[in-house]
Amino acid sequence: MGGNGKHRWKISFYRSNSGSKNPPKELLCPISGSLISDPVVVSSGQTFERLSVQLCRELSFSPKLEDGTRPDFSTVIPNFAIKSTIQNWCDHNNAQHPQPPDSIALEKAVRALMEKDMEDPGIRVSERELLRGMAERPPVRFMHAATELGRRVDHFYSSSSEESVVIPSASPPTPLPFATLPSCYSSSSSCEITAELQTLNLNSSSPGCEEEEQLMTKLRSSEVIEQEEGVILLRKLTRTKEELRISLCTPRLLSAVGSLVVSRYSTVQQNALASLVNLSLEKPNKVKIVRSGFVPHLVDVLKGGSSESQEHAAGALFSLALEEDNKMAIGVLGALPPLMHAFVRAESERTRNDSALALYHLTLVESNRVKLVKQHNAVPTLLALAKSPASTGRVLLILCNLASCNEGRSAMLDANAVEFLVGMLRRRTDLDSESTRENCVAALYALSHGSMRFRGLAREAKAVEVLCEIEKSGSERAREKANQLLMVMRGREDEPNWDSVLDSGAGAGLDPTRYRVVRNLHNANSTTF
Structure with a gap:
């Protein structure tokens, strides 16, 4: 075969004696x-x-x-x-x-x-995930375009400011926040554009290619002051002229910005990151940015950048994670651990908020849920973080996602999540909004799926009385989930009381044709007894 072999990927370790046949x-x-x-x-x-x-x-x-x-x-x-x-x-x-x-x-x-x-x-990146089967699909499907945020059939809404949505399904439902813009997007910073830089020679009516040429001259300059002017100008253009975001998101401009994201000069780095956030707001740009190799740079900034640079890095990862095709790739490229660390330890509230929302959207993908639970042992950290009123709502969103996979349910049950969540519902002052209370019930509901342990743990936590109270006085969504949980607690009429059966050792005497446990094979609990 001719050529240099760059596109060949198969390697062969097979050697045979001369004259032998090629193996089937x-x-x-x-x-x-x-x-x-x-x-x-x-x-x-x-x-x-x-x-x-x-x-x-x-x-x-x-x-x-x-x-x-x-x-x-x-x-x-x-x-x-x-x-x-x-x-x-x-x-x-x-x-x-x-x-x-x-x-x-x-x-x-x-x-x-x-x-x-x-x-x-x-x-597309997500095709790898799609072809793993329906079990890999997240329980909630969401289109992130602004026009898709209206009310639709089969959605439950709360009237609080922290509005969220759940689509009823056979799988554990997941609450979904409406936020689609990073916190840092509208923030004012020490690197805000000055009057002098706003007077740079720029023809506002020129087409995108002319702006790109002017920007490239500055971004590719060896002089730091030119680089600084270039990234600040790009930041201004992509914030004030939304129509330029797509036309400016070209491979060569992304390459130039990528080299400045890792700059040693804080002003250059911060404005390059802010420009990247602006570019990432447009749906067609999101996959381009990830495929241009920005995720490892953003991960490095989250690990060791300045506070303001971390704000923009977290905001960019959140914005990029909104795109379905990016979710698995961002997880594979190592963004989960630094996002968890930023959520827990970051100085800036904006960084913590965007890191949490990035984690929420990334954990809509099964592979990221499993990584966060098994490789990074995130459940104990998240439960500890949920004790802080400022973090409770965001933590619950992530926990609801984790509870929709076998590994997440097992880890949460092992970490006494049932008792913890019931305790939060009992102490209503711990919950800063009605939607947070709803999400707490939704997390319990997700834990109840496919788990033989849940009912016993919920009884120990005296969940019935708390759920009965919610069924009477909670919001529509909370009442519905509380009602479903109470049905799980009471058991179905055609289902035996498995707790008493296991305790008495009488399982061998059951008629399998009379009693049948209905299970979702994809969500069966993996815990070993």
Whole structure:
């Protein structure tokens, strides 16, 4: 095959004696292209090299196969039949038995495939998630355009200032805040545009290409004062002339801004970040910005930037996380830990607010929920943070998302979240608004799905009396969720009392045709008893 091989991603570790046949395609790993030494079959039915699957899972990546599908790596089972077939083929064809692949070379191949996947304009980032199956879909679907924020059928609304919405569904519902603009967008700062800089020579009626040329001259200058004037001018233009945001969001301008986001000069960095926030407000720009490589820069700023730079970095990540196609990519690129840290530790209230909302939108994706729970042990931190009245509402939004996955429910039940939430409802003074109270009930409702432990924990916390009070005097949404929770507590008429059955050890005597527990297989509790 001609060419330099840049676009080839398969690597082969297979070596055979001269004259031996090429192995059948079904004996080769679809990722490494080599004979499989340790074959495993995954949930979607394909067989891979075990190390290939491990690397893909660690990188949260599902490659596109030749047939156009993407495998589901959630379950891995040894494939002894294929292993025996491979060994027999080698013996009959005078070929060496396959050896484990080189992990470094294989990781490079996987990363190259990831880069190609990100660069392909015909593939959206979220398609990897979509093809994992309906279980990967978040329980709430939301369009973030301003025109989509009106009332729609099957939505429940509260009248408080912290308005939120829940779509009833068979899956645990998730409350959704209406905020779609970062806090830092309208903030005044020490780097606000001065009268002198507003008088820069700029023809306000010129088309976007002329503005871009003027900006590029300054942004690419080696003089810091020119760079500073350029980013402040870009910040002003993208805030006061909304129609320019899309026309100015070009690859070369993004490249220039990216080099200044990491500037050592605080004024340059802060205004570059503020300009990025402005550009990110337009829906067509959001994926462009992520694919231009800004997320690692924003993560670095959150970790060690100045207070004002952190405000803009958190605001940018929140704005970018509103786009469905960006959610998984932002999580893969390492934004979850610094966002959690900023939510807990940041000096600025704007940084904490935008970090929380970024986490909320990122955890609408299953893979990010699992990472936050399993890799970053976020549940205890969030529950501790919820004790602060200033953070309660935002924490509950994230907890509702986490409670909609098996790992999140298990972690929250282990951390006594049921007792904690019931206690908050009992002490109504802890809740700063009616919608926060609603979200507290919604979090309990999400915990009740697919969990045999919930009912016992709720009884220990004396949840029935609290829920009965809410059913009488709460808002419409709170009353509905309280009613559903009480039904869970009381049990269905055709369902046995599993607590008493387990306590008495009488489970073996039940007639399976008479009693049937209805479960959502995707939401079954994973806790081991």
